[in-house]
Amino acid sequence: MGRFMENIIRTLRAEYGWSQAALAEKLDVSRQSVNAIETGKYDPSLPLAFAIARLFGKSIEDVFQDPAATEVKAAE
């Protein structure tokens, strides 16, 4: 596995008017964690991914997309 999940956290954060630090505070993680997840450099664990989705009132699939799955669908 060399590729990371894509996500729309930056967009959601902008909608809610939250800074990375504010989101980090709500999730009880470091600001660097939020930055790494948001920029697609780190994939969160399932519990953290659920916590992020729950915070924005969305499902995991709404927030995170697997680029490999998208490619498979496109190929079909």
Place this chain on the structure above:
Amino acid sequence: MAQQFGFNAARKRYHRIFWPAMIAYVVIVLGGAWIIDKQESPTWLTATVAVLTALPVCLALWAIVRWMSETDEYTRIKHLKGFARGAAITISGVFVIGFLQLFEVIENFEVFWIGPAFFLSYGLATCAPGWFGKTV
């Protein structure tokens, strides 16, 4: 697996151990230098001060390991990788120096420097991925 505290609680627990340990270290180093007279002091006193000086550093190291097990997942993986890479770099250096000694290329090496070398390697190995655009 250790109990998860989250980033903020883990950081507080870390600071509660780390800073008192560092203050104790400075006090013992200065106090030890004042108490110990290498010519006159008995061996038991010198040994006691030596072990007491090392203890706060051991405590700080334990606080770092505990913090890594309690903090958030990204910080944990970042520091565990740095810790492992730092240990690998330090142990590699120890092997090189050890064989240089064994083959009598160099004579003496102060074992004391292994500790600071590890902390330096750990710090650099934790920061280095960021310099190349990687996070961990």
